[in-house]
Amino acid sequence: MTSAASSPAAIRPAGYALLRAGRAAFLVHRRAAAVAAVLTAVLAAACVAYLSLGERSVPPAEVLKVVLGQPSPHELVVGTLRLPRLCVGLLAGAAFGVAGALIQTVARNPLASPDIIGITQGASALTVGAMTFGVGSYAVLPYLSVAGGLLAAALVYVFAWRGGLHATRFVLIGIGFAVALRSVTQLFLTKGDYLVAQKAQVWMVGSLNGRGWAEAVPLAWALVVLVPFVLWAARAQRTVSMDDDTATALGVRLGRTRLGLATLGVLLAALATGAAGPVDFVALLAPQIARRLTRTAQIPLLCSALLGACVVVLGDLPARMLFAPTELPVGVLTAAIGAPYLIYLLVRGHSVRRRAAGGRA
């Protein structure tokens, strides 16, 4: 292949680096790659801090020893108590981040996320129902919550489907189901025993307290299986960000692509909810922050995953420490950061639309 230098005025999408290997060629967004590298470093530092800080502080050098499997006197605190919990947080955070990115892309709406279109509520309803009626053991709850999330999403699909998955209808019907399922959950709570209700309440906010390898390992396997699909999604996402007519004219099988992206997003959200409970706002926040950092035309998946993991890990650290020995659920902290950001997005979105409308005239 001849080099692009043959034509001096050759134009290629701005900000992308071209990686070539034989006939294969990949476009990599430079800024997104740089942001991903920085986020990886931040996440690594956050993980070390997470493992070393707490009621009993452990020097970072000792932390690394434990992680690398070398004998250490801190094996119990770091290896048995903190590491499995960190893994759940990392994996669930990353899954929430990607899930939010995919659902926001399909819905073409930065406010759409699994906790708004009913997936989280479906997981809560089934889990809390099982808790209050004493059906199934504690170990089954994560699986029930995955099932609940998928069930809710299936209902939303069925009702939103009319010859295709229309973005606005999908979001509105999702919001409807979210409200309905939330009241079902409330009903279960009032029916149930006081102690169970309190336990359910904690689960519903999303907490990493008491989570460990039992949640981390199945989640890790599920995510490994989904990685090839996420790679597909990263490319397919580009095409659905245009309007329907333009995308179809460019040869995109829009219906299938959108259904595939939405299904993948729902699966990831349900899996993460099953492992960590509905940690609020991570799926909403991570993709939007990622996009603002990378300035890409579509939501960057890798950076969303890294940011999701960062938000959960950095949220759980103070959640664990602030009122020690009492623990705050991490969902409370992510919600405390998330709610103001949501308001900011709403306010800003409004002014941007107004400017765009003004520009059109």
Added chain:
Amino acid sequence: MTTTGDPTASRLTARELTLAYEDRTVVDGLDLDVPHGAVTVIVGPNACGKSTLLRALGRLLKPRRGAVLLDGTDLARIPTKKIAQSVGLLPQTPVAPEAITVADLVARGRQPHQHWWQQWSDADERAVTEAMARTDIADLADRAVDELSGGQRQRVWIAMALAQETDLLLLDEPTTYLDISHQVEVLDLVRQLNHERGRTVVAVLHDLNQAARYADHLVAMKAGRIIAQGPPAETVTADLVRDVFGLDSVVVPDPVTGSPLVVPGRPWQSPAGG
């Protein structure tokens, strides 16, 4: 100059095409042969079904009955990506992804020629560069599409459709939102593409006089049917204008091109003459 392409050499045809939204039939049993290598312009009053017909020609709308054929094969039987290698379409109001740059958007026109493992080729680079040079937007390459003027933005969209490098190009009112000089610029570009590159173009236009100036083949529609078609010089008459648009007018030769120029009747005046 107004050579109508030979209808027998048509790559894109509609056969007994019936188009409907929900239960409202918009186009009923329409036949059309898009003349190969010519500029075809579809005109007609509002809601006559001209945009609907264009959408069906570009497989954006599934026919209720009948079919659109590309090289004799029903569009419904051709993979959509394959169609996109032969037929480009620019919708009336396309929407760009937020914060996308001009070069990035134009490059998306290459989508039907790419694979996930081959995201950029020399052919892509050549097509994008050429499309941007032709539409005179090379200087805007790194700008965000959001911040461009209406005229610039329309040229960016046309560049994207050009970068797709299809033999057939369908344009739905490409001059809407443009002032008159940009309208002329866009239509001249369309004509140039047709003459220099032999592209077959089908455009829906609002302005009958522009249609008469730029079309090789004019199709006049009313209420979902084709009322008349042919070279503008033979098609556009005062009778047709009354028939299709319900407007009294005088048709005179265009002082510049000699093509038919429709001059509507005298404007309303107060009966008192004041």
